[in-house]
Amino acid sequence: MFFNVDGVNKKSEIKQQYDIVIIGGGPAGIAAAIYALQGGASALVIEKAVEGGQMNLTDIIENYPGFKTIKGEELSTLMKEHAVHFGADFYDGKVVELKDEGPNKMVVMENGKTIKSKAIIIASGSNPRKLGVKGEKEFSSKGVSYCASCDGHFFKNKKIAVVGGGNTAVEEAVYLSNIAKEVYIIHRREKLRADKLYQDRAFSRNNIKFKWNSVIEEIKGKDKVESLVIKNLKNGEVYEELFDGVFVFVGLVPETSFLNKDLFEFDEYGFLITDENMETKVKGIYAVGDVRKKELRQIVTAVSDGAIAASHAIREYINEDQIPSTASINLTK
Numbered sequence: 001m002f003f004n005v006d007g008v009n010k011k012s013e014i015k016q017q018y019d020i021v022i023i024g025g026g027p028a029g030i031a032a033a034i035y036a037l038q039g040g041a042s043a044l045v046i047e048k049a050v051e052g053g054q055m056n057l058t059d060i061i062e063n064y065p066g067f068k069t070i071k072g073e074e075l076s077t078l079m080k081e082h083a084v085h086f087g088a089d090f091y092d093g094k095v096v097e098l099k100d101e102g103p104n105k106m107v108v109m110e111n112g113k114t115i116k117s118k119a120i121i122i123a124s125g126s127n128p129r130k131l132g133v134k135g136e137k138e139f140s141s142k143g144v145s146y147c148a149s150c151d152g153h154f155f156k157n158k159k160i161a162v163v164g165g166g167n168t169a170v171e172e173a174v175y176l177s178n179i180a181k182e183v184y185i186i187h188r189r190e191k192l193r194a195d196k197l198y199q200d201r202a203f204s205r206n207n208i209k210f211k212w213n214s215v216i217e218e219i220k221g222k223d224k225v226e227s228l229v230i231k232n233l234k235n236g237e238v239y240e241e242l243f244d245g246v247f248v249f250v251g252l253v254p255e256t257s258f259l260n261k262d263l264f265e266f267d268e269y270g271f272l273i274t275d276e277n278m279e280t281k282v283k284g285i286y287a288v289g290d291v292r293k294k295e296l297r298q299i300v301t302a303v304s305d306g307a308i309a310a311s312h313a314i315r316e317y318i319n320e321d322q323i324p325s326t327a328s329i330n331l332t333k
Contacts, residue, residue: 014089017116018044019318020310021107023095024123026053027299028289030079030088031306032121037086045083046107048094052076053125054290055299059149059175061244064299072149075299082120095124095258100193100282119284119313122259122272123306124251126290131163136248143225143245147173148294151247157181158244161228163216169249170194170202176247177192177205184243186211188233219246254291267293278309285319 002060020036022029025047036043050056058072066077084090098120099106107115128146130136136144137311145151152175160180162173165187171194177183185192185202190212202208212232217238218229225245231238254271256264265281270288271294272280279286288305289298 001271012284013046014091014115015042018042018089019074019118020044020119020121020313021046021105021115022121022123022306024053024108024125024289024291025051025080025090026123026289027055027075027079028125028302028306029053029121029123030083031123031303032123032288032310033083033088033306034086035307035310036082036314037088039311039318040071041310041314041318042089042309043087043093044089044117046091046093046095046109048092050076051080051090055150056148057147061299085272088331097258098122098285099258100263100285103284105284110211112178114252119317120286121306121309121313122280122285122291123286123289123302124258124291126254128248129251129253131216131250132219133216135221136223138312139219139221139225142223143221144219145247146249151245152176153182155245159185159242161186161216161243161246162249163246164249164251165192165194166249166251167188167198168175170198172247172249173208174198174201174205177202177208181207183208184211185209186216186230188213188215188229190234230323252290252297256291269293276308276321277312278305279312284313286313317328 019041020043022032022043022045025045027056029045033043033045055072055076061070061072061075094110095107096110097108105117105120118188156179158180159182161184162169163186170192173183173185213234214232215228216228217231220227227239227240228243256270267273272292273282274287274292278288286309288309289302
């Protein structure tokens with residue numbers, strides 16, 4: 001039996017029940033769908049924004065095997081096309097609740113519709129962590145940004161700050177150095193945490209400068225960002241300096257607002273805790289990608305999470321009497 005759900009392309013329909021429902025259409029969710037479908041399961045991918053997730057905000061990807069360089073948007077498109085090729089259904093909508101009824105799981109949508117499944121894979125990702133300083137909210141989209149490829153073009157020949165010291169911050173600073181006149185990396189420590197590849201690129205750019213042991217205490221301006229109040233953590237000095245904009249890359253906040261916090265286990269930062277099979281404490285519900293507690297959050301590890309979760313779900317809850325061929329890699333022709 002089929003029904004139309006608000007927000008779905010009217011040319012397609014989704015079923016009331018699937019073997020596996022995947023919440024989130026980023027690399028982890030799409031990989032889970034591909035492995036589920038190859039294992040003979042039906043799969044629905046629910047995405048409230050754009051398939052590919054945060055990957056779409058990455059200008060150039062250089063560490064995904066098989067592609068020396070590829071744009072984030074292009075890789076997102078290729079991944080979705082791959083899943084659609086195998087028969088994945090995609091639904092544009094927002095999940096507001098999950099219900100665990102033993103062998104049956106229920107996914108409740110914002111419009112009140114429910115979808116039943118045997119297993120659920122949470123691949124809802126995460127959102128950029130905010131600084132939490134005065135002026136940040138007021139000047140969001142008015143000089144405060146969390147996406148270099150989205151907003152960098154507004155700062156041609158301008159002076160901007162990039163906050164953070166990890167891979168994303170340094171990579172985006174290098175990208176912005178091709179647009180802005182001056183880029184200042186503001187980092188609370190006295191050395192970067194980014195991989196050497198990104199550090200070397202940043203240090204080689206004449207228009208990238210560094211403010212070590214420093215944090216932003218306030219973002220100021222009238223109709224847009226005009227200056228930053230900066231504190232040096234080493235000597236306690238607080239000063240104001242003119243800037244045209246600030247890009248914030250200080251970590252991630254997992255998207256778990258739709259989850260019943262009593263059902264699941266989280267770490268101190270709110271990331272879902274799973275076992276080695278990506279399964280949460282709720283049997284039949286998995287967490288993959290940036291939403292779960294893990295050491296390395298990269299596209300390649302997200303894809304791996306999705307593959308592991310889908311393969312385990314098929315073995316345990318879909319085809320309980322047999323191990324699907326997708327559980328292992330066939331190296332013979």
